[in-house]
Amino acid sequence: MKGFWRAFARNRGAVLGLLLLLLVIATGLLAPVLFPFSPWDMRGVPFMPPGEMGFLLGSDSLGRDVAAGIAHGATVSLMVGAVSTVAALAIGVSLGALAGYMGGRVDDAVMRFTEFFQTIPSFVFAVVLVAIFTPSLASIVVAIAVVSWPPVTRVVRAEFLSLRTREFVQAAEVLGRSRTAIVFREILPNALSPIIVLASLMVATAILLESSLSFLGLGDPNMMSWGFLIGSGRSVIRLAWWMSVFPGIAIFITVLALNLVGEGLNDALNPRLARQR
């Protein structure tokens, strides 16, 4: 663990990313304290520029506080990112493990299935899914998960293919341990590092996807998310640039932080590559 932290900390970008990420999470957690009111409350004059009438980042077309929206939105965006990543990992890891461990026909079938999903342009597919199941937090999470599992499957399968021939796995098989036990106790823990790296990037991609869906008007109307803020600010960009600029920066910081952390994890978990930096 100590070695891991040292390797992680050697990448200065990763440390910065981690700090930024913690900042975003803290903002989300502290939102009810910092802005102890609903972000939907119409609290003042519409279209107030940042800094005026007590609006730190300005007000929107209904006189709602943009800063409150961003703070409350942090929770929503992070949650959508995390939950949909967990869901995508669940699909991706099980399919990848299945394919990689079983091999042969199962492998073939799973890979065909994965290829098939990769043939459908993912964003288009997500848009269709959300539109069909009507926009809500659940449908957005499902749609993001459905379009983002294929890379996980590929990575996990590759790891499993190489790990299952290793001695410790064969030893476990000789000892007669159950398949589930081998998969979950022996192979999976050893395949974790690429999955962790991938997961951090997937959270970032999920946040971007959610914002794009919201931008097209396919967000959950009861959830204040960053994509919703940009979407509602788009048509008034000339009147109130702050409505789209600040939430955009929030997304940028979060996605950047997640990417930096992902790189740091990669360096820490795959020391061979880290040395090249």
Added chain:
Amino acid sequence: MIKDPRALSRRTLFAASAAGAVLMTLEEARAQGIQPRRGGTLTTMITPEPPVLVLGVNNQGPTLIAASKIYQGLIKVGPKLEIVPELAESWTISDDKRTYTFKLRSNAKWHDGRDFTADDVIFSIMKFHMELAPRARQIFQRITDAKAIDAHTAQFTLDAPFEPLLLMFDVTSCAIVPKHIYDGTDYRTNPANQKPIGTGPFQFTEWQRGNFIRMRRFDQYWKPGQPYLDEIIYRIIPDSQSRRLAMQQGQAQLAAANDLEPFDIPQMEAAPNLEVLKTGFEVFSPLSWIEVNQRLDVLKDVRFRRAMAHAIDRNFIAQRLWFGAAKPATSPIASGTRFHDPNAKLPAFDIRAATALLDEMGLRPNAQGIRHSVKLLTLPYGEVWTRLSEYIRQALRQIGVEVTIESTDAGGWVRRLGAWEYELTVNFVYQYGDPTLGVSRTYISSNIQKVPFANTSGYSNPRVDELFDVAARAAEPEKRAAAFKEVQSLIIADQPLIWMIELLFPTTRDRKLNFPSWGSSGVHTCFDDVFLAA
């Protein structure tokens, strides 16, 4: 940019001579001291893109706007809803108010060169629109006899007097289409739908889907020397920000209906090159309300509906959400519609009155201050409607009613409204100038149907049914007015819906673009006298 000098001089010469000849025919303009100028291209926009340009085959808002340049009606509607001749140069109504005889323009031609005759009129009314358009069908089935007296005289006889009939002959309700192209074909799939043929001042030339629609001056138009414009281009610009930019930068000269978002209107009013006209939709008088599904518990209680009405600040909606592009509603019959009762009064914005009603119903607030929860289906027609739903949620929260917004798209919304699968939803409905044409359908119990824009809320009051019926049959305007006055007070007392605002749909014009005869149907006219100043 280098222009061909010959083309330039030829055009200038032509414009000069044409303008000289034309001035004699345009009395309105002359009276106002406006000098119509021949030539130029009007670049405007259309939002969203219409599916086809044949009226009757499609009657959506954008189609009405663009296709009304190609097609014409027998009459058009003046600034005060008065009836003005168009393809019919005059008409007579028999003493028993049942027979209408139209004298038609004898020099009108179709864009393919064929003559326009009474047969086209009879075909359009009795067959084309009767089959295609539900609204026209309901009215025109009152016609018992239709005949061509001669090539340019058409006569229609009704089963009983129907006072608002002439309003139905406007291009937006009954465009006259060419019989020689449509008779005996499947109207909806006729290949000619891709290249519409009308009698209007502009003929269809080109349509690049997702990009623009182009129409050019029809040289054989029946008003000599008109139209003035050489060409009209409707740009399809899906982004409202880009549309506003186009107006401000002069790349487009006209924006109407859905083209601009309400919050852009104040800036349009401030721009020196632009003028915002807040008239031009009286023919439709769209009225927006919260539709309440009265089959559901709590919602069927008039006290609950009235409490919601008390919680909604109509002025706030008109001023802060629509930025003055809407007026607070004052009655179920919009102020631009005939027989509107100026003394009608809706429940005032009064939180205390609202909570008192809820208390009376026994709906007590729980620990979170919530008395009751409802779902509100948003109207998927753009930004401002989403904002309105968000406003309603916050407003009703003030009286302890928790609103969950359900988001949907056009397909989903129509299905759920039509199938009565909603609790609350926002809707807006055109009134077509007369309550019999556009208001009664929302309230009469015989129209409780599983289709959108019928009486979907399930409201029923026998006295209201009776009064609407009396008004539809009466030949005398006075008798109708009395019935409508009573109907308005009855409906307001029952509060089946929560009326909010009358939408004005302002039109923004570049000051170079002149409308000598701007009327209550605004941009839904043929533009034969519209011209661009130099």
Added chain:
Amino acid sequence: MSGAGLIGFLARRAGKSVVVILAIVVLNFMLIRLAPGDPALVIAGQSGAADEQFVAQLRAQFGLDRPVPEQLWIYVSGVLTGDLGMSHRQQRTVASLILERLPATLLLTGAAFLLAIVAGVAMGAWAARRVGRWGDTIITVLALTFYATPLFWVGLMLVLLFSVQLEWLPSFGMETVGANLTGFAAVADTAKYLLLPAVTLGLFYMAIYARLTRASMLEVADQDFVKTARAKGVPEARVQRAHVLRNALLPVITFAGIQAGQLIGGSILVETVFAWPGIGRLAFDALLQRDYQLLLGVFLCTSIMVIVFNLITDLLYAAVDPRVEVGG
């Protein structure tokens, strides 16, 4: 690779692709039917007036009154004979609508792709040769920035800057309508409109290619054959070009093949922001209007494009890396 081998390879791939495409068609067909509402209702709703007869007429006209399996069969057999059907709303053949809008999307995505790959690879290669120095840092930071910024937001910011503030470039459309330009003037006109959308769409992918190229070049630079080349006294510039870059491009190509299909998705957003009349927007509108046949047609078309891009990738891969034989 022999000519016969290539043909055999292409035939096998084509066979496989047909199966995949048919599966996509069926999946999409079933999915779309799950959406609430149908085109007849949408048209009825937007006409502002309707009765049951009106809706029933439209349903009959669109064939929606038949059982779903029969509708599926009619659609699939149509597709197999090259008939994509009619757009319910627009009453034109789906094929003509797509063909009308496809060039705009191909132009946009093509320009964005070219920009992304050329600029991305150049930046990545340049950075790789300056590892740890300022140039590298700047490019790494830039690439990360573009990678982490929402596509549509970049578009909005570019519009804000170049169209609204500076008024240098048009913010929407793809040509000056009514100008009737020809020849070079027309090309220049379109280029002016193309610039912002193409840059918007390209930046994100440029970031990816820059990062990939850099990482890949660093990895290759350590390998033995490069060291051997250097030891043999091959000039450094030649080493970089002929050995390092050429081999480093392999993962870039793989990725480009996958991403080319994803560009279509991004183009929905960019076409929305810039009013670019392409098929992304066509699909989105068709989805909201429940224009089933049109939406299915666009899906089919984009899936075919993805498959074709993947095929090109594999062929390119073989051309760049002689060790790889194309196979099933």
